[in-house]
Amino acid sequence: MSKKKSDKNGFVYSTDPNFQYSADDGGDAETLPPAKQKLRVLLEKRGGKPTTVVYGFAGAAHDLEALGKTLKSHCGTGGSVKEGEVLVQGDQREKILAFLLKNGYSGTKKSGG
Secondary structure, three states, X not given: OOEEOOOOOOOOEEOOOOOOOOOOOOOOOOOOOHHHOEEEXXXXXXXXXXXXXXXXXXXXXXXXXXXXXXXXXXXXXXXXXXXXEEEEEEOOHHHHHHHHHHOOOEEEEEOOO
């Protein structure tokens, strides 16, 4: 009998009867210092609304959550952290990029839509 599991990497099904699924949550990753982070700031439409997305963060999930909370507070708007990305409501690229550079992060702004 085969076993079914799903994870964020897209693994869904195995026909190998000896298969053993092991979830790799990546929660134990070591967070790089801000100067070594290569973050990207992009504007996307999600649900028909403009959303600023920050991706490329290398580190622990709780550090990404903290960065997301700080960015949302700095911009004075809502948002969330999902699947390794910080989502901030509205076009906040300039504010976020200025904040990241001021705090020692290496960030770049990309135009998108």
